[in-house]
Amino acid sequence: MIDTNFNDTFLRACKGESHDHVPVWYMRQAGRSQPEYRELKKKYSLFEITHDPELCAYVTKLPVDQYNNDAAILYKDIMTPLPAIGVEVDIKSGIGPVIDNPIQSMLDVERLGEIQPEEDVPYVLETIKLLRKQLSVPLISFGGAPFTLASYMIEGGPSKNYNNTKAFMYAQPEAWHLLMDKLGKMTITYVKAQIAAGAQAIQIFDSWVGTLNVADYRTYVKPVMNKIFAALKEEDVPLIMFGVGASHLINEWNDLPLDVVGLDWRISIQEARNAGVKKTVQGNLDPAILLAPWNVIEERTKAILDQGMQTPNFIFNLGHGVFPEVKPDTLRKLTAFVHQYTNTK
Numbered sequence: 001m002i003d004t005n006f007n008d009t010f011l012r013a014c015k016g017e018s019h020d021h022v023p024v025w026y027m028r029q030a031g032r033s034q035p036e037y038r039e040l041k042k043k044y045s046l047f048e049i050t051h052d053p054e055l056c057a058y059v060t061k062l063p064v065d066q067y068n069n070d071a072a073i074l075y076k077d078i079m080t081p082l083p084a085i086g087v088e089v090d091i092k093s094g095i096g097p098v099i100d101n102p103i104q105s106m107l108d109v110e111r112l113g114e115i116q117p118e119e120d121v122p123y124v125l126e127t128i129k130l131l132r133k134q135l136s137v138p139l140i141s142f143g144g145a146p147f148t149l150a151s152y153m154i155e156g157g158p159s160k161n162y163n164n165t166k167a168f169m170y171a172q173p174e175a176w177h178l179l180m181d182k183l184g185k186m187t188i189t190y191v192k193a194q195i196a197a198g199a200q201a202i203q204i205f206d207s208w209v210g211t212l213n214v215a216d217y218r219t220y221v222k223p224v225m226n227k228i229f230a231a232l233k234e235e236d237v238p239l240i241m242f243g244v245g246a247s248h249l250i251n252e253w254n255d256l257p258l259d260v261v262g263l264d265w266r267i268s269i270q271e272a273r274n275a276g277v278k279k280t281v282q283g284n285l286d287p288a289i290l291l292a293p294w295n296v297i298e299e300r301t302k303a304i305l306d307q308g309m310q311t312p313n314f315i316f317n318l319g320h321g322v323f324p325e326v327k328p329d330t331l332r333k334l335t336a337f338v339h340q341y342t343n344t345k
Contacts, residue, residue, distance in 0.1 A: 015280075020345050022309060022316050029073065034328055067328070072137055081121060099156050150183060269281055269307035
């Protein structure tokens, strides 16, 4: 039986199928900019929220209810699966993920274990199952890409230049490729379990891969990304790729067996198309624009929509995550504007 209340606009755009309006969702739409979430954070840590399916489902669904977005994205962190393979992660306020025992050698890589999602992250799977009963829009879940996960594991936390990561990659190529292989297998297993639980689309975040040039990406990263997307393609759900400052890699992503290329704000939709990207594109309003007056937001959004609407395979999003300072009313107004401006009924 078809659910006539279900809004599948996002899924149709991922596949390049016709739809009534450009779908909208925002990276980091669940969380930091919402007063309800900030109230929750006074009582609960990120760890506690993500380990409580009812609470996590509430946080995930909140922006959909508030903004009328066309997709939800599961509230969790890309570091979630790492403890299962033997990497202890502490999310420190104002810093981000911190790892006290960074990877330094082949022996460290060899010690890494394997994930058993049903045993190691049952709360993630339960949250997905719960949300599928509650949502009338598609649920996106996600995983971190091996390079970005490795950068945290080697640096011990966030980095500005990823010197230690690159040094490890260049100086210990065998250990690096083993690390990519292990993280790639973990990502496939973890994501497939999320799809089995009910996730309807998957975004792979390679947040910091833009630090590599094209030649190094092809040598050290692309092979594992090809394995990941080839394995996930079997699951028949839309697959999205996103990185920051990685416009020079979009043709490498376009070659991969994925469905949607996510763009940050450094490249326009038209430039990506002109460069040869034929897949669905997602993006790409600079999140800082959301702090500008409404006339500026509207003008910049129109420019993106006018380019994106030239083909049916376009999804409106930001070029990175929502800032904590952004007002919920701004996101509500922006979603309504995109829906109204692109409505073809």
